[in-house]
Amino acid sequence: KNTFQLSANDVLQGAALARFTHIDLKRTRVLVxxxxxxxxxxxxxxxxxxxLKGVQGVSIEKHLSSGHELHLENLKTKIAKMQPDLIFISDDILNSAILAKYIHTLDPLIPFLSGSQFGNDKAMKILLKEVPKMRVYYATSWSERENNIENDKFKLSYREKYGRSLPTPEAALSFDSLQVLAQALLRADTNSNLDRVRYFLEHLIFGTTQGKISFVSGPTHSPIKDVHIQVSNISSFKFLKTLRTTWKAKP
Incomplete structure (x- = not known):
């Protein structure tokens, strides 16, 4: 009863990547x-x-695995039968890179979509250095490549607490979640219970890793969070675009 989720980052990233698939990449046969x-x-x-449910002209097939036990022959058969124009590896970027490297040998023309950049550009380059023409799109909760005042403020705030190193997307997300929780606790009076804190957390609007938190009333509001789309063709890593998407808070 008194548990709450600070961030719906996985759901937000999934929704943003789906929108990116349909609107930007215009892909219609997706293997997940x-x-x-x-x-x-x-x-x-x-x-x-x-x-992507109900989006006309887009077909999705799933392939379930448990870690590295991918049943590669089954996957190979499915790719040959479906002939997808995009493979979405629903996992962090490093795990995705390992799988993408194998799948790329089956069909070198298929682009890949992935989740968060768990790790860094250097690690990706090491994993994928032998396949320079591979194109990988991935989502992240924060992009140091997007230069603006809010990002600069966040970097300064982060460095004050954690030293000179730049935050990774995951560290930035954790930082953001702590700010959200701190603000919720400050707004709740000392006599309130956890249900009230939970209500605050579920009905706030917040920016991404920038501490821009505002509390709103009413049950119809949901958290709003930016999701950054990055693109890598291994020789270069660049910020591609920012998508703003919403997630409906669970009751």
């Missing part, structure tokens, strides 16, 4: 790979598939 041992992977896939 889901790691059943990962809550993040399943949540990402859920957000992705829900956002």
């Amino acid at each position: 790979l889901i790691n059943t041992r990962s809550i993040y992977s399943e949540g990402l896939a859920e957000g992705y598939q829900n956002a």
Whole structure:
């Protein structure tokens, strides 16, 4: 009863990547790979598939796996039969890179879509250095490549607490979640119970890793969060676009 989710990052990323698939990439045959041992992977896939439900002309097939036990022969058969024009590896970017490297040998023309950049550009380059023509799109909760006043403020605030190193997307997301929780606790009076804190958390609007938090009244509001889309063709990594998407808070 008194539990709450600070961030719907997986659902948000999935929805943003689905929108990116349909509107920007204009892909119609998508194969979704889901790691059943990962809550993040399943949540990402859920957000992705829900956002594409009912979209005319888009067909989705799923391939379930458990970590590295992918049943590669079955996957190979499915790819040959479906001939997807996009493979969405619903997992973090490093796990995705390992799978993409193998799948790329089956069909070098298929582009890949992935989840968060768990790790860094250097790690991706090491994993994928032998396949320079591979194109991988991925989502992240924060992009250091987007230069603006809010990002600069956040970097300064982060450095004050954690030293000179730039935050990773995951560290930035954790920082953001802590700010949300701190603000919720401040807004709740000392006599209130956890249900009231939970209400605040579920009905606030917040920016991404910038501490822009405002509390709103009424049950119809949902958190709003930016999701950044990055693109990598291995030789270069660049910020591609920012998508703003919403997630309906669970009752």
